[in-house]
Amino acid sequence: MTDRTEDSGNIQVVLEGAGRKIVVFACTWCALIGADGAGKKRISLPATFRVIPVECISRVEADAVIRAFTSGIDGVAVMGCHLGGCRHNGANLRSARKLELLKPLLDTVGIDSRRLFTSYGTAHEYHQFAQAIESFCSQIGEMPPVSAWSRSFVRAMSARGENE
Amino acid sequence: MTKDSKVQLPVLVAGGGVAGISAALDLARAGKTVHLIERKASLGGQVASLDKLYPTDHCAFCPLWTEIRSCVLHKNIVLHTLTEIRTVEEIDGSLEVRLAQSPRYIDASRCILCGRCVPKCPVSAISSGPEHAYPQTYVIDPQACTRCGDCVDICPTAAIDITGELSQSTILAGEIIWATGFQDVDISPLEDYGYGTHPNILTSLEFEELTAESGVNKGAILTRNGAKPKRIAFIQCAGARDLRLFPYCSAVCCMHALKQAQWVKRRSPEIECTIFYTDLRAEGRHYYTYYLREIGSGAIELLRSRPGLIYTLPDGSGIAVTYEDTSTQKRLIRVYDMVVLNGALKPSLTSGQPDLAGLTDEEGLMKGSYSRMYPCGFCREPMDVEASVVQASAASLEVFLGGSSHGK
């Protein structure tokens, strides 16, 4: 697995590696139990993700996801319970709609909606949690770090400084 | 004994399945002290072993897990796992219940789940216990254990004590709620179903276990031999609505088979599923909607016929199911790779031998409430989860009312 990052205008292949950071918002009723199950089974997983437990994924505001990307987090996963199986009268469904609406915006500006991963599963499905995390982490690993975004930003900025 | 002092006595709930858990929580929340007795090592009962529940199609364990956690953490509930009820005796208007608790060998309050004992055991008697048990601890199978003590030495927290023996105790209870649920039954005596003659003639609970997401195949539909089946038959009323075994309708099997068949289709659409049924009883809340959704597409074949004979084909090509085509009145044979038998569910009473014979009726079900004993759930009458929970609450109410108000 290699990471591509932008440096002095060329795409350079840099060492695969750490540096990638992924945040997982997991609902305490389902996804977190799934995560726990994966832990109990000691399934080996990439160490790039950090779980933030939330009562329900409806707590996750799109702003926080945006903030995460712009402060250098490469991937955000929002994992709730089954659609239709929410403890909070279907709050997860509305939340899911909202997060799905964020995806086109991420695509528009080139952050890439694949950096935002949404999934809905349950405690029984720890292996699916593991699978989902694994594939998401490897997908993020194959994408340029999100900091490439701000870096190109800085470069464009300094280029403007030179022009002026 | 005066009425007031009786109020102080705890309530005993026998059985930690859906009904027992609900009753215990109802009573505890309304202020009673509850002793919850469970035969197995952890709460949850039969439902905990199911993969999915109808009609939600969501994981069966989720809704239960949080209730179990509440039960375990509730101050008013005293949990007795691995415990059986031996005798119940009425003394001066209260019930003296003698309990026998099997040793746990591993102290749940000290086991940190490190699992170091497992590879040490020369006879593989230690396992991590049932999936999702709460609280989770490792368990030692007392039958397999040779008491060699290797596990005791390796345990970092001194949680293991293999010298433990059956311990007896007595509880004086004001009332008992029986919520002992049901169990799978060996229907090999009904020879025409062929149970026991082929590894892929399964009961529905065995099929559930085999295909569960948390099971050996992680949700993949495979036969016992690990092969991909092409055709699966679900045989309804196998051993139920049958005067030879259980005259009653087990109430849950029609929906259960529908659920299983549709999960098979969802995971492996190429597998053909046939449900052989008598009456398709999809009468509960949202059940018919579920039925229409799963049957509407035509993916699952519904065949109204009661198969006559099920047997293994000598050439090993599968399992034959013979049945009558009702439109032509001809006897037909179909060959399946797996046959799932639905129906033979038996009310389980306590597996010890308390002298409770008077409590059951001729069908083996518990009779209505009497003398401070209130049965609820499947052990009283075959019923689904919601009905069990409702009955559990009604039974809790009777505890508060202090007597049977009517014979139901």
Place this chain on the structure above:
Amino acid sequence: MGNDRSIRCFLCRCHGEISRVIDLDEVARALKSHPGVRSLDVRNSLCLEEDMDVLASRVEDPDATGLVLGACSLYARGDRIRTALEEKGISPDTVEVVDIREGCSWIHHGQPREATTKAIDLLRMGVALQRHRENPDEVMVDPVREVFVLGAGPAGISAAASLVRLGVRVHLLDRAKSPGGLLNLVKRIAPEDVTSDEYLSQKQQTIFASNGGVSHYPGAKLISAHGSAGDFTISFSSGKTEHAIRVGAVIVATGAKILMPDGLYRHGNLEGVLTGIELERRFKAGQLEGNRVVFIQCVGVRDRKRPYCSAICCIVSLKQACQVLDVDPQAEVFVLHRDIMCPGSVLEKYYRDAMARGVRFLRYEQDRPPVVLGDENVDSVEVYDALTSEMRRIKADLVVLSTPLAPHDDAGRIAELFGLNRDEHGFYEVRTLMHPLETKREGVFVCGSARWPVLGRSAVLQGEAAAMKAYELISRGTLAASRLSTYRERKFSLARVDHEACTGCGNCVAVCPYDACSLEKKEGALKSTVNLIRCSGCGSCVSVCPNGSIQLPGHSAMAIGEMLKAVCEQGS
């Protein structure tokens, strides 16, 4: 809070389960330099008594505001630690259990470096969360020890009778003049085979002998309902007077209506085609003519328009079929059905008994329904027998149409008053599986056929169960709103609004799955207010509030922001 060092950290080696993968020394170094961490200890097993005592004794530091424990997951041993600390007087709110075992050392055992980095991140996140955790606003609820029961059918009556026996005052409201609901329309009740008077008399006696324990309002009409669990205000009119009462819980037992067949099978046009309820009337009047009776099941139901099974009609027809045989043992009685719905032991036995008595059953197919023949009077029924694949013609004097129960016409209005949802068929929606009588509105319970068509016996049972649930709520005495939850002993957090910042846009009102948010006029402007009793702390409102003026104190935007920052800081 600035740079206050206010958090005490404890790391658990878990006898090597954590420490053999994660370099706890490095974690300790990283955390000690964290501006929020006041002290740090590394222990062997935080969950065991020996360390718990140390832990508790160290906590008695007046300047420490929170505890962050790097240990195993909440579901493994974390709960135990928190419960044990609570017993030692340390509020669970101030204890953050950060999972660095299941969520770190165990799943990253092959990558000790990365696991260590991750553990530091996770602990910093835990510190951030604990530092920014505020105690939610709390209101105390002193439940009114009275219960409102809507509907005096079997479910409502049994709920009311049960509650009254528990010493709870009940307000029983019914649209009908006399109690009994649908049971009043039938002669005998299945499967018990008793008259409706016998069926409910004991309960009715309980109610009416309760010396004012039950206020019964027949022929009443509901006007409004406000409030939440523990304290509802309900107003209604009974006769010419209007009443307003306060109750702690509401039991909705409004039942269902019997659907009329709307001309199906020539009902209304052909003499001798009756509905089940019309047959009951004849039973009651003792004027049954003719001894060849054909029952047709699933009339106007289990079809495209009403795609549900009404559950009770089969048993009702079985009962009526047997009653016909009671009147005339020589009668020929057919039941034309699609499936006989008699689940369980009692009903299955009822079915067997009916068969034994000579009731004959014939299955028809949905797309080939029976046809009723006759000019002025019913002559016969022609039907395709699905079992034998033959057309059959059955001579008949009477054809009885078995019609389903359907939601009452005013079910929508009542749903609105009590904040209930309705399912696709119009019955009241309840929570599923483990909470089958509870609704999305805490303190409002639904039982009987208003929820789903049931026989008398189940209605009675559900009424009792609902009474138990209501009793649970009102008998607990004064309790904090955060304790009022169906699913747990304590809610996660309760939303709080900053009224200065709130623009009154109503996003939270639209999104709240509990109807806990509402807009109220405060100093001339609309502001969102949270009903803390209804709020369950899901956070839906937080994520749609345009400017963050509504927050969960237990999980504020600040906390999440700081947690994200903690993830970014290291190694970048």
Place this chain on the structure above:
Amino acid sequence: MSLREEVLTRVKALLKDRRVDGVLGLSLFEKEPVPCLFEDPFDVDALVIEPKWLLAKLAMNILKTAPQEYRLGLVCRGCDDRAVTELAKRNQLDRNRLTLLGIPCTAEQARKCLCSTPYPREIVAGERVEGMYPMNDEQAQLFLTGSMEERMKRWARELNRCIKCYGCRNVCPICVCIPCKLEDDLWVKRGHIPADMVSYHLIRAFHLSDTCVSCAGCTDTCPVNIPLMLLQVSMRETLKSQYAYEPGLDPERVSPVLTEQEKGEGTLFQEPAWIDSLRGGS
């Protein structure tokens, strides 16, 4: 009669009949158009209807400060009409106190704004012209297509010009929050240039995802010519295709992001990766 004259007549009539207490429109002040509140019919001759000027927020503020019985007329375009609807849905103004005098935009104006609905729901004068599909515009296509890398570069080039003047927020007819998240350190680091511009613009864009009435005010106002409105296009398309929802068109309909699924609506979901038990709604 020209369009302006027709509007003039209407406004005068409204004021004369005392059906409103004032009419908000534009007038010329030293040859420059400025918003003006006409309360006397005799002043109305100064009213002009060009250029397009967003008045909804001003109308909201007038109503907020004026006495409760004050009724206002508003000369408005399609986008203003939609903005009024959205503001009313969010309880920022009382629709009953407003009388809208709707006029359509010209085809040229619609092209400039990439407006698909360049007319209000009710028109008092003039003829509707057809709107345009934003994706048909060449410039828009340039910004909304291409590989992720190209998009990233393009938007970085654009956004890095931002001087964080808050003009886009201030002009937006829907942005009413005080305080505003964009001034909160937690979300947008103050003084951080340029990286935090991204969160500034994305948060701003997302806050308007289901309310943006596509007035193009942000683009027009931007002193450094960032085509900000283009950030909204893909989200708006998604809302339209999945829920047939367009902000500002239906005063009764709540944003689909806030409500439960309605029958016949799309779900907006790609099947997520973790799907085994996925089955929508209950």
